[in-house]
Amino acid sequence: MLSQYLVSRLRNFWQPRRSHAIAEASLIGLVAAVSAVILKFGSGTLGVWRIQGSNIFPAWIVLPSVGLGFGLLAGFLVERFAPEAAGSGIPHVKASLANVPVKLSWRVAIVKLLSAIITIASGLTLGRQGPTVQVGAGLAAGMSRFFPTSPDHRRQMIAAGAGAGLAAAFNAPIAGVLFIIEELLQDLSGLTLGTAIIASFIGGVVSQLLGGGSLVYPRSTHLDSSMDLREIPFYLVLGLAAGVLAALFNRGLIQSIKLYDRLHVNLPLRIALAGLICGVIISLLPVEFRNNTGLREFVIIGGVSASRAVIVFVTQFFLTLIAFGSGAPGGLFAPSLILGSCLGYVVGVGEQHLLGMSSPTIYALAGMGGFFSGVSKVPITAIVIVFEMTADFQLVLPLMITSVTSYLIAEKIFPGSLYSKLLALKGIDIEHPTSVEGILSNLTAEKVMQPRVETLDVNMTVEETMQAFSSSHHRGFPVVEEHKLVGIVTQSDLLQIRDRNLAKDTPLREIMTPHPVTVTPHHNLSNVLYILDRNNISRLPVVEGQRLIGIITRADIIRAEADRLNCKSETGPRPEPSYVVYQTRSPSTGRGRILVPVANPETAAILLEMAIAIARDRHYEIECVQIMLAPRYTSPATTPVRTTKSRRLLRQAEALGKKWNIPIHTQIRVAHDVAPAILETIQESHIDLILMGWKGSTSTPGRIFGDIVDTIIRQATCEVVLVKIGNTHLPRFWFPQQISTNPLISFSSTPQVSGRIFPNQSRPRFNHWLVPMAGGPNARAAIRLLPALITLAQEPKIRLTRVFHPNETKPDLTILERAIRQLIRRRQLSSLVVAAPIQAESVSEGIINLVKQENYDVVMLGASREGLLKHAITGNIPEEIATNVNSTVILVRSAIQSS
Structure with missing residues (x-):
């Protein structure tokens, strides 16, 4: 009682309140700032190592090698642990805030942080600001799962995390707030604005204290940034050029992604290819091109000629297209600033030759805001970012003219948000939010x-x-x-x-x-x-x-x-149909077909044994299928896979079928998800029964048996049999040597000298069966399967039981009597079957205690109406039984009737 009271008080304490939202936003800002500093120093340290290596050893060897190796490593981390961490990250955050089911979690944030450090250090011309936005949002999303908050509150915290990440990356807290309002959430409510301000402020301040501020040009450099009216045409020209080139840049990014998609290679190879190409090109350029951050500062302080600025612009333009299209975890903010600074510097040099009024550096800073505005379509944020980084108020007017002009031109040529278009390439439409x-x-x-x-x-x-x-x-x-x-x-x-x-x-x-x-x-x-x-x-x-x-x-x-x-709907990119890469066919002589998904070599043997027993009883054929997963961003039809081990396992299954004269068909499918691939197989192969393994429990919230099994139980029209193998260690594969002709005794009890069924190991026992009954079609389906499955036993004994509450004075035994008659009618089992009810407070308690007292080998459950189907949803009786007994547990769901 005390524990329940404490839990209740704790839940009440953590109910959403404004004070809690402020505290949570403060913590989010702190964590986002720390992650931004780690990203900066981590990528900087590795980047320095790369540059120093290129100075000691031949650059044409070091730079391509580092790009190739780091690209493979970054791609592996993303593909293996968090595919959502690919690319800039801002589109994923925007999709999540639009209630699209895109995963944001601590795992995504950590993978994004590590892979971005490696990517940026590899020399790819991508920035760290975009990744910090996703890292901050991911950390906020992971944190929000600990609090019983509403979906709106969670969205506000994710937006605050994204703003804090941007503020920490640029040391620009106001820009972080404006980016949330202008691009991500587009919400000016009090709670949203308050949490965004707090998180962004703390993110920016903590980042600066820890040394994570973004240096644009030395603060000791004093420039006369006052603007003369005669300069307005030059800023308009700069805005026009920035808008046109930014629109062209955005189109190039889209085409680059499509080009990589047509290569049909996995993510590590794509990033490695981009790293190799960028490394080769950079090795042919002057030394200053090897440091992207230093290159931007070099341009801004006026260390280059106009011709050199043009070369920087052209190379950075195309290198960014190559890098970003590969799906490498990196952002576009830093490349946009470099490109804008080069463009502005060239215009500034022209103005200086004609009027001699302002330094090219002023135009470079204005160009940064203009090009950033044209690419990201956030003119207010662009103005404030450059202003906060320079702390020069007189730059605001040139920034406003350039950024607004660039935005209007870019919107005319390339309308819409770049991030929305990147999501559209993945089949996600957030332009029309659904109420x-x-x-x-x-x-x-x-x-x-x-x-x-x-x-x-x-x-x-x-x-x-x-x-x-x-x-x-x-x-x-x-x-x-x-x-x-x-x-x-x-x-x-x-x-x-x-x-x-x-x-x-x-x-x-x-x-x-x-x-x-x-x-x-x-x-x-x-x-x-x-x-x-x-x-x-x-x-x-x-x-x-x-x-x-x-x-x-x-x-x-x-x-x-x-x-x-709660972002759990099916809106979003739909997985493509599975693709068969390997298939064998046997003569079709059966009256039906059993599907056996082969996933674990250690349990495949016993599942096939059970399938053969059912197939012999019903004159069925067997279809073995193995599902190989393909990354979401590739098509199953074009994903390269290795099938050697899978084919070896399936060939052993075929040999087993030939031995017992059971037609066995095999296939290997490549798919995005296992459950839909199994459902496709059921439909295409006209499956009558599916027999598949089951862990006996699930850790997935909201699931009864697990993601895959839940989907199969709900949607498969055929009969479903789930098997949780008892705690006996199984061999990887086996070949039964002898089967008795006795229909009740399948395997010989005589030990084999060689070629034993289970070499050096004991096989799970199937002698003592317990079958709880509660009526309903699924219980009848379990009884129909029983005569076939007990052929696995050497000395079969069956007990039918029904659990009734102690308050029931006269339990109804009609169901048990019906089941016994059904068994006797199918087989001469009268001497092997007993029926006895038991008293217990609950079904699961009664079954678990009975199994432990009498050591049953197998518990066979029909997911019936009262006893199991109802409680599988509210109390999950099958999982409770399977978790608390060492026996094999078989769960049967009858076929869905259809005409």
Whole structure:
């Protein structure tokens, strides 16, 4: 009780409050500043090592080698640990703030930080400011997961983290706030503005204290930055040139990304290729080109001629296109500033020759803001960034003329945000944000409905109907006849039994409501909600023609809205279909087909053994599939994969099938996700039953069995059998040497001298079976599988049981009697099957205690209505049982009925 009280008080304490938001924003600003300083000094230290190496050894060897090696390392880190860390990072932050399900977390932030340090140090012409924005946002997103906050509050904290990152990178807190308002969140509410100001201020101040300030030109350099009216045309020309070239630069970035995509190589090779090319080009240029930050400062303080500035602009322009298109973790802010400074310096030299009024350095600073404005489409932020870095108020007017002109020209030539267009390349559209009303209008019933529907047959009796209601949490059931919807029965319909004094054997069709209100799978949620309100009902059958394909409830609609608000909707880039890279076919002689996904070589053997047992009993064929994952940014059809080990494993499965005369087909698929690939295989190969391994537990929040298994259980139309292998160490593969002809004894109990089934190891036992029963179609499916699976046993013994509460004085044993009759009718098992109920406070407690007391080898669960299907959602009984027993646990879900 005390622990519950403390937890409750802690939750109440951390409820969202303005004071907590301010404290959280302060902490975010501090962490973002530290990460920005680490990025600066980390990349600087490695960069100095690279430059010193190129001075000692031949530059044409060192620079390309470092670019190649560091590119491979950075690409590996991103691809292996956080693919979201590729590229600038700002588009990902913007997508997350637009409620697109793009991952932002501590893991993404750390990978982004490390990979950006390596990328920038490799010599690629990319900046560290863009990565600091994503690092700050990722750290804020990870921090916000510890607090029970609303989605809006979380978005505000992510935006504050992004602003703090930018403020720390440029030592420009005001610019950090304006960037949030102008580009990312576009929100001026009090909480957003307050947290953004606090986080950006702390980020900028702490970064400066730790030595992370951004140096543009020596503060000791005093320049007369006052502007004469005669200079206005030159600043307009500078803005015009910056706008045109910035638009051309943006178009070049898009084309560069598309070019790399056409190469069909993975991310490490793309970044390594970019590092190699940049290293070769830079090695041919003068020494000052090897340090990007020093090069910008060199241009600004007037250390180059106009011709040298043009060369810097051209080389930096194309090197940035090469680097950014590869997907390397680096930003565009620093390259934009270098390009702008070169362009402004050239215009300033021209003005000095004609009028002799201002230093080219002033024009270089104005050009920085102009080109930055044209690329990022944030003119106010561009003005403030340069102003805060220089602390020269007289620069504001030249900056305003240049930045606004550049923005207007660039917007005319290349309209829209560059970051939005980068997201559009990945299939993410954030230009038209979807409101809740938009969700209801865009989502259809097919996307939200529950495809698994518990139905009652029209020929059932009233007594059977009452039993179904008593063992279910549902308040109504669709009624079907030959898989077609003919009515619906609810708890209110059962009142007719008492009012009309109906007999227990009265058919269900006499009390059901015929011709129920239905919707089609193409109805949008607005129409569904209207029909629910209009008819004052809580659920609607979804039909296609007369065939029942699902059911949709008010809770499903609420869940769809909540998923969208929490960035869990399916909006965003859709994974491409899987691609078959290897396939073998056997003669099709079976009456059905079993699918066995092969993922773990240590469990593949026992899964195939069980599949063969079922296939022999039902005269089925077996389809073995292995899924190989492809990165999101590549197409499964063009991703290079190595299939040697997979083919070796599948060939062993084929040999096993030939030994027992079971047709075994094999295939290897390349896919973005495992679950959709399995569902595609089920559909394409006309699978009747899928048999797959199951860990027995999941650490994924909101999941019952795990991401993959949950998806298969919800969407696979065939019968599903999940197997959690008992805690017996299994061999990598085996070949059974002898099988008894006795239908109840599959494997010989005589030890083999050579070629044993499990060499030097014991195989999991399948002798003592416990089958809890609670009624429902899934329990019946488990009973139908039992005769085939007990052929794995040497001395099979089966106990059917039902858990009932101690308060029940007379437990209902009808279900157990039915199951025994079904088993005896299938096989002569009367001497092997016993039925005995047990008392327990809960289903899981009763089963776990019984397994431990009597040492059952296998627990076979049918995901039934009351006992398992209901609690799999609310209490997850299968996981609790599987976690707390050492036995093998088999969970069966029957096929979804369809016509």
